[in-house]
Amino acid sequence: MSAAPTPPELTLAARLASAADDAAWREAAKAGLVANRAALGQRFEAGEAIDRLISRCCEAADDVVRSAWARCLPAGAGLDLLATGGYGRGELYPQSDLDLLVLGEPGLQKAHEAAIGHFFSLLWDAGLHTSQAVRSLAQCVEAAAGDITVLTALMECRVLAGDPAAPAALATALAPPALWPPAAYFEAKRAEQRQRHARFHDTAHNLEPSIKEGPGGLRDLQTVTWMGMRLYGVPGLRALVPLGLLGEDECASLEREWRVLARLRFGLHLLARRREERLGFDYQKNLATMLGLKDERRDNLAVEQMMQGFFRSAATVMRINDRLLQRFEEQLSGREAPVPAGEGYELRHGYLAMVGPGRLREGLGPVLELLATWDALPDVRGLHSETARALGESLGAIRPYPEQPPALRQRFMELLQSPLAVATLTRMARLGVLARYLPAFGKVSGRMQYDLFHVYTVDQHTLTVLAHMDGFARRADERFAIAHEVQPRLRKPHLLLLAGLFHDIAKGRGGDHSELGAVDAREFAAAHALPQADTDLLAWLVEQHLLMSVTAQRQDISDPEVVARFANKVADREHLDYLYLLTCADIAGTSPKLWNAWKDRLLADLYAATRFALRRGLENPVHATEIMAETRAVAMERLLGEGLDEAAVRRIWAAYPDVGFLRYRPEQIAWQTRGIAESGGAETLVMVRPHLQDGGLEVFVRTPDRDGLFAALVATFDRLGLNVLEARVLNSSDGHALDNFQLIAPQGHAPEPAAVEAALKAALRDPAKVRPPRRAAPRQLRHFRVPARVDFDLSADGRRTRMSLVCTDQPGLLAGVAQVLRRFRLRVHDARIATFGEKVEDFFLLTDERDQPVGDQALLDELRAAIVAAVDGEH
Structure with a gap:
């Protein structure tokens, strides 16, 4: 029996060394990297440990980089090749850039300039994206002094070729305090983190979170690691444990969450086949499948399980990151006498600390006492990190509320009835206490819903x-x-x-x-x-x-x-x-x-x-006639106060349908009536005014009624980038349509009322020629398919057919539906438009051309099929 073939990624270095010329080398390098990524993908799906996967990814890149260096630079060239940044610490993902530094004096840089350029070209041709620099030690110091990002990248380096002592020499040259003293480094990196968090609205709870840069992501872990290295000269987070700056439990938690985040990032790179750090909808479902997760129920999808894991990991990272930043700040600011804050408590650097936090291991009682003390001190900066760490380590001692004695349940209710109850509940949730006391809350912690409507967990x-x-x-x-x-x-x-x-x-x-x-x-x-x-x-x-x-x-x-x-x-x-x-x-x-x-x-x-x-009294229901009479009275009083003649108002109202005084508010009736009176009997009247909020408009149209009018109006709104929230479509006894629309501009910037008025008047000259624009659906909507459903029933008064439409949101949806209704020669009397993320739920009141409800079931079935076809045709 022949021996099993050696996995291709393990023979990469040998195959590169045997390449006769650059062309053969490039082909061998590209083929080897492709095979390596394929093998990594198989190992990923088989569940191999992420530490090992990252190590294998790094080893393959090392083989290619070292081989290219040996091919381009002569032995004894006097130059050192260093991996820096993430690559320098040996953390490489399938599509990550390689940070490389060629270290050497200016004379040697000049002498080997062509060879260095050839080296980087070979790497690029092989499919490796590099971020490179060619510097001397002095140039490194100069660059690091002016840019903390350069310094941080150089703090993590290893030799790929050249003098093994080069990293130590570089570290000595970059050492504080002359260059970025610890306090300055800490403040700069903390400010950098705050700015980065602000770009993500200071929350990890985004529908498409960044695994690397977002709050609670990998960059937060790296930031506190770099701070520890700079402030204490340690090689990594675990080295902070003996110094008392990081608890063993905290360190183990960060290592565990790093594996979760790193695995997500690794899989994302494999799926995207490019450098992608945002866990977007394009990848979420497939990545959940790669991770071996399965849908359990309609409300517990595999993708939701994966995202819940991410959000929980991010929350843990953020919590411990905050503690470490506080400890670093406290160490740097020096000793400060604690300020007493009640029996058993004190303020340290403005943070609330429990004297003897070991008491928290006793369970819920001391925890509620701590929260009550915190409530009584609203100006404290937060919970002291030492107390927060003790609380985190004591969570296991907090039993669910059914197992708590009545006195402690009552104490919880007292906190709930205090003026700061919401702040207390929020603190309990953030610290993990609420999930222990109320286990049902723990089950929904970090739980997302896979849709565009619920943007939070x-x-x-x-x-x-x-x-x-x-x-x-x-x-x-x-x-x-x-x-x-x-x-x-x-x-x-x-x-x-x-x-x-x-x-x-x-x-x-x-x-x-x-x-x-x-x-x-x-x-x-x-x-x-x-x-x-x-x-x-x-x-x-x-x-x-x-x-x-x-x-x-x-x-x-x-x-x-x-x-x-x-x-x-x-x-x-x-x-x-x-x-x-x-x-x-x-x-x-x-x-x-x-x-x-x-x-x-x-x-x-x-x-x-x-x-x-x-x-x-429910036994005395309000009748429509009472509401209409009150609306008439209030509107008339308003109009007379504005100087209109009562007889003129009554002439206008004589053509108004009674239902108008039921559906419109008195203020709207007055606005419409005033416009008609001032128009001097014009056949077509269009009125537009800002309404309710920024980007909101109200439109009233009075024009001779004809087929296709509603479709033309909503198509015009669509062209103007306005969404219809509500439509009231009435008919006067003198043959005019009286249509009122509530509109909103999605981005909050509506066109000028005059521009909307002009566009509508142009459309009304020949409504039959107005067609809705065709636009591609936003990228996010492509991932959320809501099956179209159309239902019909009779309105409560029996005078209208009520149509409900549930489907996926899409550009021009209402205009497209209006075109179908127009084709079927149906009249729209009312429309209520509601959008919930990717899901639309629209309601219409319809009649046939004779203003009768649509009673022909065959016609309704045909209408349903036409609307579903129109909606699905947009996908």
Whole structure:
């Protein structure tokens, strides 16, 4: 039996040495590197340790670099070849650049200039990307003095060819204090890290995080390593343990998380086949498969498991990174007498420290005491690193709340009812305490949802929701019109915080997370001795936390029957107040871009209408005739105050459909009426005004009604880069369309109203010729496919056909749907547009040409097929 062939990457050096000329060498080098990467990919998927994979990647590069050097530079040339930076410390990924330094005096550099250039060209031709420098020792010192990045790269170096003593000589030349003294180096690198974190909004919780540069990424690990090297002259993080600067547990945690991050980066390079550091949607699913992860349920996908692992690792790195920075700063600033801060506590350099932090190993009691002390000292810089380390090492002693004695559960509730409750909960979450006390929260820590709607992990979303609730109490955010008025009416504000804490706590378990979360909330409330009324309210809020959002965004809340149904579910003012605030915080806490003035008004309008219905009594529902009469009266008073003639107003209103006074606000009716009066009877009137927020516009169009009008208008909006949030499409008795649109510019910069008016007037000259533009879908949307679904039912009054469309968002979607409706000669009377990340949920009220509901099932089936074909055709 013949011996098994030697793996190709192990014979690379030999094959390079036997190459007769440069051409043969280049081919051997390229083929060897390709084979090596293929073999590394197989080993990666087989689960080989990341340390070994990185070492093999580095060894293959070393073989090529040394061979090229030997081919180009004569023996005894007097030059040294050093690997620096990441390559210098032996950490190389499949597509990383190679940092190389040719070290030699200027005369030798000049003498071998052509050979050095040939050397770098050979490496490039072989497929290795290099970042190179040719310097003498003096030139290295000069470059390092002017650029801390150069110094940092030179701090990690090893010899590839030449004098083995070269790294030591370089280290001596670059040694502090003459060059970048420790304090200066620390401040510069800390500032560099802060700037880098700011580019990622100071959070690792991005949908497409950078494994290398983002907060909690590999660069944070490297930064504290470099600081340790410069400040203490140690070779790496583990050498800080004997110095007392890094705990053994902390060091082991950083080593463990490095392996997680390094494995992700290694796999990402293999997939991308280029230097890619961002874990983008293009790679996430495939990388999860390479890692051997599998989908467990629809709400626990392999990609979500992988990303949860990343976010948890990043959180650990950030936590220990912060501790180390604090310790380095404290060491550099010298001794400072601690300031007493209550019995058993003191302030060290402005940080809260527990005297004798070993007490934390006793369990939850000392931890809650620490948190209460922290609450009482709002001006401290944070938790002292020594206490934070002791707390981290003591987390295992904290038992879940069902196993805690009643006194400690009560102590937790006292913290929850304090003015700084949200700050305390946030600290508990960041320090890992909340996940121990409330294990369900631990399960969603770092948990992402694979979509474009939820931009935060579940735990980060929850903390953001709580932060918004805190803002309501402090009147801190003007984006919420009435939240600061509602919040003071809460009987027990801490119940709102508990609802926020539990509303998404059951995500990822399978089943309805609202129902499962309500069960968790009841169990928690029972264990913490909440009164039955409070328990019922809390569980109801968790179970119904989507009710108000769904009602406001998907139904016509100007319809009294919609409001009546919602009011019956809410039942009383207390439930309404809590649900309104929870809904506002939940929407705003889902994405920084999701909350806008239109949603604020929708929820405020629904709140006001429901409150009125509850005040009248559910047995006395508000009727449409009452609302229309009130709208007429308020609008008339406004118009008369502006100098309009009552008779002229009534003539205009004579052609208005009654439903207009139901769907439009009095202020809108007054605006429209004034415009019609001032137009002097013009057949076509277009009015545009800024509305509600930056980038928001309201448009009113009065024009002779004809087929294709709605399609032409929305196609024009699409061309102008405006998204439709809401459309009210009415018809007057004198044959005019009365169409009102709420629009928003996605980037917050809407065209000037005059430009919008001119574009619409041009489109209205011949609506049949207006076609929507065709644009490619954004890159991110390609990775999230929502199957198109179209459903029909009859509106509550039986006069309209209600069509709902759920599908993937895409440019020109509404305009394309409008074209299909136009083709089927259907009229749009109302449209409600809602986008949730990659998912669109649009609702339309339709009739046929005779303003009758569409009752032909065959026609509806044909319409459904046409819309699905139009939507899918955009992919």
